[in-house]
Amino acid sequence: MTYRIGVICGDGIGKEVIPEGLKVIRAAGVDFETVDYDLGGERYLRDGTVLPDSVLDEWRQLDVLYLGAVGTPDVPPGVIERGLLLKMRFDLDLYINLRPFSLPAEGGRSGHDFLVIRENTEGTYAGEGGFLRKGTPYEVATQGSVNTRHGVERCVRYAFELAASRERKHLTLVHKTNVLTFAGDLWQRAFDDLAGEFPDVTTAYNHVDAACIYFVQDPQRYDVIVTDNLFGDILTDLGGAVSGGIGLASSANLNPDRTSPSMFEPVHGSAPDIAGQNKANPIAAILSGALMLDFLGEKAAADAVRAACDACVEMTGSTTEIGDAIAAMLQ
Secondary structure, three states: OEEEHHHHHEOOOOOHHHHHHHHHHHHHEEEEEEEOOOHHHHHHHHHHHOOOOHHHHOOOOOOOEEEEEOOOOOOOOOOHHHHHHHHHHOOOOOOOOEEEEEEEEEEEOOOOEEEEEOHHHHHHHHHHHHEOOOOOOOOOEEEEEEHHHHHHHHHHHHHHHHOOOOOEEEEEEOOOOOOOOOHHHHEEEEEEHHOOOOOOOEEEEEEHHHHHHHHHHHHOOEEEEEEEEEHHHHHHHHHHHHHOOHOOOOOEEEOOOOOOOEEEEEEOOOOOOOOOOOOOOOOOHHHHHHHHHHHHHOOOHHHHHHHHHHHHHOOOHHHHHHHHHHHHOOO
16 A cells, blocks of 8 residues: 655754655555645745645645654744644644653663653643733733543543553553642543543553652653643653653654544754754654554554664664664665
8 A cells, every 4th residue: 555645844853854764664665655845934934834724635635744843943932833733733633642652671770661642632732812911011911721521531532542452551640630620620530430431441640740750760650641731741751851862752643533644743843953964863753653654554564663763772873874774674
């Protein structure tokens, strides 16, 4: 089967790591064709384009989307984040953000292998809020958190189903129910209600501040974590830091119902300070490609890509040299 992949290299090191990811996917024996899209901060600075509705319509005809990184220092904060990244998530209903974290046990160090499921279309990123008397000494800014039973329940259900498929069968809810007593209560009730449908899955709850400590001190306690949009955004960057660095952190933005294409991206950002120097680590982009292969049903190829990345994870070299080495192992 030939897959159609929408490719958004974007800005900065995105233009360097995505070609390596595509090279590795092809070396794994997966047949695909790409449809390239020039979007991101540089495009916005050229002609003001962020994400036209016509492009969204084109994406709905593709199998998956593969994104490098977007954003440049010259673009005001929020323009690309809300106008491109969040618009993709909301309009394509990419309501699951999945981020895996693993570190092998070696040299007396305890290893870990866990997944974070982050609700991806609600919470504080939904955009509820505004200003009153902006620019005056009496300015007021509000930022609401939107949590619907539908949105929370489908995210928590996905997490339970994922936990049920894993060896440990354990799921932890992370929130701040002692202070966020409305949103937290909804999350806790949805979690408790669904737990009865999954008797083989053991459960736990952590406040998000406690989870930050456990990520550093005791990450092996976790198997699958489910949390809201904002907490998930923060926790997963910390997860990358304790799992070998952000240069290894992959992610999937999923529409499990497959009513629109899912999107896969490394989480390291455009890194303008090293862009164009062929020194960015491409492994996060390549591992995001492995998640894409999982979603497409190409599990054997995905596992082979991950094994090749594991074998090359301590390799030093340029972006292209690391990509070539991983591809060579697959060939």
